[in-house]
Amino acid sequence: MRYPFIVLLLLTLNAGAQTLRDINYTFLYNPAEPFTFDVKVTRNATGWTAFYSLTVRDTTQRADQFLVQWDTRSSLGDKEGTPVTSESVAKTLDKFKVEGELKVPLSSSPLILTTKVLNNNLKHAWLFWRILEPNYPTNGFLTTGTKPVTTPYVKVNTPVTLRGDEGARIVSYYGDDFPAAVPAFSEGMARVSRGLHVDTTMTMTDGQEISFPRKGLYLVQKDTLSAEGVAFRVEDDYPRLARIQSLADPLIYVCTRQEFDRVKAAKGDKKAFDRVILGITGDTERAKHFMRTYFRRVELANQYFTSYKEGWKTDRGMIYIIFGLPNQIFRFNDREVWDYKDAMFKKIEFTFVKSSTLFDPDNFVLIRDKKFQETWYDVIDLWRNARFN
Structure with missing residues (x-):
């Protein structure tokens, strides 16, 4: 997701209706969720078509235990929406996957397409949403x-x-x-x-x-x-990076200039690459822990944040790699706000504003500030000593 324009909400089934803008979206980028949910929306002259796929991660669950419901809303402040009729939805089902599509008539004003995924066994529901505009998504x-x-x-x-x-x-x-x-x-x-x-x-x-x-x-x-x-x-070699020559570039966030030059020069030479990593961490076991943890986050950043460039290169990808999953995520039409509350690097908040481009109308950029400098270097030092989980 890999969810550039979809948001994820975890709530109990008996919880009252809530507005989408008032939810903590911590689970938006959490790989521990019991399933993945992907949506691709396209537009034609008469309306939008949304193609969706729910894949079960937790093999103690089955796909038929997840109920997928759809509605449309006019704003993130709406607690409920207008249900999409079953005649507009088609799906196929196997043991661990639900796939389908639904059609929404074209509107002259933006709509919010909302998906609720329910699992009675887990006693949870997840909400996903994305904005449909008259001229976006595109046709094709x-x-x-x-x-x-x-x-x-x-x-x-x-x-x-x-x-x-x-x-x-x-x-x-x-x-x-x-x-x-x-x-x-x-x-x-x-x-x-x-x-x-x-x-x-x-x-x-x-x-x-x-x-x-x-x-x-x-x-x-x-x-x-x-x-x-x-x-x-x-x-190629994506979203999980497996080749030695693919591993060098993402290390730019935690290397000195000299270390980065050396790791780039190693190319496909594993021994030369390992020497640089060992020089950073100072210990073989710490080096192994560093590589496992860091490149797992690189993989997740590629899944969640790929845009016009690789996910690890994006602003959200960078923050996700360095700081991990936020404690709180608040998402609005024009921005995402990530809050971290951690004993290792105190409380810190990052805001990403929507900066649409032809290549990615859902592109987000970080509002940068010099106040982050001290915390940034403290966290990089934790990485270099392999003190992240």
């Missing part, structure tokens, strides 16, 4: 075989098919190696330019199967002068 989506791609990335050389009703389209490829986010105390904000240099273009027709051999950012448009398109990344 990718499939692998017959299944819609619900992630913002596909693997190199994986056959995919463009679906939609706009005929031939232009595919623009951007080979930019986007920079990693800068520390939270930097005064700059890591915005992406609205106009990047196009490396190559090609034509793709709705219904045509194609595979992409090069890593990078792709944008599919009917008209390259338009302000909308379907963007996705093509990746």
